[in-house]
Amino acid sequence: MKKFLSVILSGVLAASMLAGCGGSGASSAPASSAAPAPAPASSAAASSEAPAAEPAETFEEVKLRVAYMPNMGSASLLVTARDKGFFEKMGITVDLVEFQGGPAEISAMASGDIDIAQIGHGAHALCAEGEAMIFEIDCTSLADAVMGNKEKGVNSIADLKGKKVATTAGTSAEIILNLALASEGLSQSDLEIVEMDANGMVSAMISGNIDACATWSPGTMTITTAMGDKVVTLATNNDYLDQATFPSSMITTKKYADENRDILVRFTRALQMAMDYRAANIDEIAKLVAKQCMVDEQTMLDCVGEGNWLTGEFVASAVKEGTIKSYYENQQKVFIDGGRLTEAVDVNNYVLFDVMEEAAEANAKAA
Structure with missing residues (x-):
């Protein structure tokens, strides 16, 4: 009788250990021929020890x-x-x-x-x-810049006065241009402003059809690569971080x-x-x-x-x-x-x- 009870207790303990690992006693290991583990007890242990995962989020496409x-x-x-x-x-x-x-x-x-x-x-x-x-x-x-063509006599912000300068109205590059001009007591009315898109400014700067521009990357990179020492960067976002984000x-x-x-x-x-x-x-x-x-x-x-x-x-x-x-x-x-x-x-x-x-x-x- 003692031996029989011992076998039963051993089977129940084994089933509980399997359930604690999230498995089912009936499917994770063969049942003992001497004392099969009760399936209901194993299922209850599994549900209490390993609750079902939250369903994945679904959305209408x-x-x-x-x-x-x-x-x-x-x-x-x-x-x-x-x-x-x-x-x-x-x-x-x-x-x-x-x-x-x-x-x-x-x-x-x-x-x-x-x-x-x-x-x-x-x-x-x-x-x-x-x-x-x-x-x-x-x-x-930090991507905007005002750039000048040295061969056109533009080496500083002050040199922009009276020059042909391209920008795109309403863009961040125009804001940098305005801040740069203000630092020298100038405004757009002191320049010959030419309205251009970003691609047009790259071509116009490289060809020499404009004296300066206010634009952004990657156009700034293309201009620098093509013009080399002929181009100067006059102002960027970094120059005005104390004034604006x-x-x-x-x-x-x-x-x-x-x-x-x-x-x-x-x-x-x-x-x-x-x-x-x-x-x-x-x-x-x-x-x-x-x-x-x-x-x-x-x-x-x-x-x-x-x-x-x-x-x-x-x-x-x-x-x-x-x-x-x-x-x-x-x-x-x-x-x-x-x-x-x-x-x-x-x-x-x-x-x-x-x-x-x-x-x-x-x-x-x-x-």
Whole structure:
């Protein structure tokens, strides 16, 4: 009798040990012929020790047309989210559409040709004026520069007076030009301003059809490579970090934001996940951006230092602490000081901080 009880107890103990490892006594090992382990007891132990995993998130598939500009600051986060599967994880397929500037992107959104766009610093003034809504910060830019042709007598900012200078109105590069001119007591009225897109400025500078330009990478890299010692960089974002932050952002129309909040949150979740990957693998991403923009890899690799590549973790804390809000408030001050805006606007009117925060919280919960 004692031997019989001993066999039973040994069988029960063995079944309990298997259940504690998440397995089932009936399927993980053959039952003892002398004393089979009771299946109900094993199942109960398994359920108490190893609860079922949370079901994977599922989303209704959506396709979006998204505008970008062919440079690291504008394209890198979108390319990362697409090529590394973060958009797919959120049930999103993107069709990336290339533009040469933020104002043109906003016009395309207004006409319904584009759903979402990535803009640089300058186009944010249009958001403050009510033409678009910001729903996610991307990075802070260091990519703009004012460049002069030495052979045209341009060696300093002061030398720009009376010269033919190309820029693109409403862009971050124009803001740098204005700040540079102001440092010498000048304004655009002292120059011969020529309106050009980024590609046109590269050709015009190299051919000598203009004396100077205010543009951004990778055009700045192409100009430097082609002109060598003939070109001088007169000013960059770095020269004015004490006066302003130059954020780049993801935007959409107010109508789209009102009607598709869930999609914006999902899109933002993908972007915040992509931020972490981009920051940790910036050289790899530069090569992917080069492929997207159809330029050589070295050109984009030379541009990796032209942005502060924010992380999802930073955004999650910075939006709660008000740091990101201060970026947009400081940016608006630049527009007012430069005459681009006439008065201050509450940034809450055009920045959807709650979308950034909701996305960060959802990602933390899913981690």
